[in-house]
Amino acid sequence: MSSPSEFAFELALCAQLEQTTDWLPARQLGASVASPGSRIIDVCAVVPGPEFDERARITDRAIPAAAIESDVGAGSAVFWRDGFDCHPGRARRATDRAVEVGFFESERRRSREYVRRAARYPDDWFSRLVGIENKPDLGSPGDLLRQLRLDVSLAVFDEVILATESYVTGAHLNRIPEEVGVWRFDPDTGDREVVREPQPLSPGSTGVEPVEYHSLHTDVALVSPAEKRTARLRLAERAYGKGWRAYDLPACAHARVDADGRPVCAHFDRVVDPGSECGADCSAFEAADPPELDRDGLRESRTGWVVDPAGAVRRQSGLDRYF
Known part of the structure; x- marks a missing residue:
């Protein structure tokens, strides 16, 4: 965030969405694929799908995308490394995290760790991902247009929305990509006016991600539908686990x-x-x-998120996996 006022605006919008929709908003998540960390979306809102309750019963924390997409099944346990088609380090981290949050069950066989899924992963637990970029003052847009163009061309989200406190003119709308919806939001009253509806993007198609900007040209990367599926899964899981109240509170008497x-x-x-x-x-x-x-x-x-669900297995301390 670039200023305290933007922080307050963002929190007010998240609180309003939480109370007026069934969405799960989360703040400050990575939304790029080819160049990880180069695009941080202000708010990612997860719109529940028909299997949302099944996802909520597994764990209240984020499940690693690598674990979800692995070949580890719910039947016979497999040696942890055999269930992954990725770098061993990433597989190890995903395994540890999946066991920690209760998505994998772990057992030891002659000093080797074997894992199985503790629950079926519900593919339809979310129906849409909505990316929201906050810019309270359109008079100081910064890199806003570049960010929105990236969001539209990459299309990791189903919809992208610009939220502002400013009065939105026709000139503003003409500069903003036509696919981007526009909200005018008052953080003091919670009033949210839809100035322009967002147009559906194409997360199932190949995306184009700008990765480096030059004075006369821009280097881009083509992002495959499979890569975008993984990115969307990662975004949805991180949003589910994180929420929007992840800030530390001041250690002050006031x-x-x-x-x-x-x-x-x-x-x-x-x-x-x-x-x-x-x-x-x-x-x-x-x-x-x-x-x-x-x-x-x-x-x-305030949401359909469930804290500390019973899950398919009770969380292990981590130590019992090594003895």
Whole structure:
């Protein structure tokens, strides 16, 4: 985020979506494929599909895409490395994480680890991924147009939306790619006006991802449908596991949380960004324990996400896999 006001805008929008839709919003997730980390989407909203409840019963945390796409089945256990067609290091990390979150069961046979799936993975647990780029002030667009063009040409999302607090003119709409929807959102009142509906993108087709910009040309990478399927799966899982309240709360006597779980400063009477506004450099800072916030309870009460489900197997501590 480039400013505290954008942080507050983003949190207000996530809270509004959580209360007015059945979407699961999450913040600040990687949305590029060929050049990982080069595109961070402000909000990725997961729209539940017909098998959402089955996904919620497995685990409340993200399942690695490599584990989901592996050849590890629910029948006979296999040697962990034989179930993957990828780099051994990535396979090892995916195996450990899948066991930790309860998607894989693990057993030892003569000092070798064998794994099987603890549950069937529901392919239709989400129906759409909506990418939302926040730009409260269109008078300071920065790299907005370049980011939106990338989102449209890559088409990892089913829809892309620009959310702003500014009055949107015809000139603005003409500059923004026509596939991008536009919302005007008031973070103080929670009012959200649909200025333009988004057009459906084509996540099932080959995408074009700009990877390097030059003065006279742009280098691009073609991203196959299979690569995009993996990227979408990774995005959906990370959004499911992370949510939008992943920020630390300020360790300050003036710190509070509002009904939505947003960090509020009682001294300045507004939402603050703990990462950039709070701490010893603040003139009003008074060291204290951070306020309490039941992130999981709040999210569970407002969405279909389930905290600590029973799952197919109970989570293992990790140590019992080595003895």
